[in-house]
Amino acid sequence: YPLALLYKTPHPDNPYHGDGSLLEVVSKAGTAVRDWQYPDGQVEFIKIDGSKWGPTYMPWTQYHWVETYRLVRDDIDAATRKRWEEGLTLAFDGTAREMMAHWRVHNIPAWHGMTLVRAGQVFGRGDWGDTGREMIRRVVAGQTEHGYWKEHEGPTTSYNLVYVHALGLYHAFTGDDSVVESLRRALEFHLTFTYPNGCMVETVDGRVKYHANVPDRALTAYSLFPAGRRFARWLMRQAERMGQGASCSPATASAFEHYHGGDEAPIPQEGESYERTMGAMARVSKAGKWFSCVSAIVTEPAENRWGMDRQAFVSLYHDDAGLIGRASCRERV
Secondary structure, eight states: OHHHHHHHOOOTTOTTTTOHHHHHHHHHHHHHHHHHOOTTSOEEEEOTTSOEEEEEOOHHHHHHHHHHHHHHTTTSOHHHHHHHHHHHHHHHHHHHHHHHHSOOOSHHHHHHHHHHHHHHHHHTOHHHHHHHHHHHHHHHHTOOTTSOOOBTTBOOHHHHHHHHHHHHHHHHHHOOGGGHHHHHHHHHHHHHTBOTTSOBOOTTOSSOOOOSSOOOTTHHHHTTSHHHHHHHHHHHHHHHHTTOOSOOOHHHHHHHHHOOOOOOOOOGGGSSEEEEEETTTEEEEEETTEEEEEEOOOOOOOSSTTOOOOOOOEEEEETTTEEEEEEOSSOOO
16 A cells, blocks of 8 residues: 555655556555455454464455555556455455444454445445444444543553544545544543653553554544644654654555644643543653653453453653653562
8 A cells, every 4th residue: 555655646756656666566465465365355364473363354454455456446457456356345245244243343343344434435335335334333432431442341552543543544534523522532542641752651551561662553533633733743753763764654654645734732742741641540640751650440351362461550751761660569660
């Protein structure tokens, strides 16, 4: 998708516009997905550790493939286009069948819902769009008042961005303002649980440990709001300071296509000191170079490999040292 966007975007600083060799790479990439599909349009779910989880309709692959198809369908050869159309149709027909058989609010179905709407627009399939919109409606209804979606009975800062990114793109495609309040709450959640270096606060996260990188998801969603536009700009600057450099990721490609420009408003991260709470569950505090997060979230232990037992209750950060440590009932800073 990012490469297809480079190929299609005329700009004085873009040497890849109209580059036939880049189009060949894009064409081979989409065809590789088609070659990898099972007869019903699923692909093998292979995790980063190499473990195989069986066939699945993988929403991230399908979304970026259909966007790539939208961009280059008139540029690729007829045989390739036909194979892509066959594969995409199999994938989205299967996704819609699975979704209607088992409605479930989770980060993967949220992406499936958004992707079905987009594929419905691209292929003129109103049935896909109807199914996707129903999933989006359920996702919006499943959000908590504090701007997050529960996974293992509590927030997960990292996976929350999956929901936000999907809803932001859905709004960009449809203009459906029924998701705007949900996105506003989500922005407030992420403004609260972001360290001064732009990384996500892991203390309240029930799935993912601390990672020293700045997320590039959800920029389109943030850009609906003045504070969100400032937040998005600040995050990208922090990414540069963290040495992440210019990104050619699918997430930033989405932001390039669908970002909402406009006025900006101040964000907490630019202040010398602030304090923000999430009800009685958690509090963050910034004082000069010091930042802390205290969590009182308690949940039952998760009975699968993805849920942590939420032992962490405090983390401490300093501008010069980064994340210093986190305390729990088993460890001390």
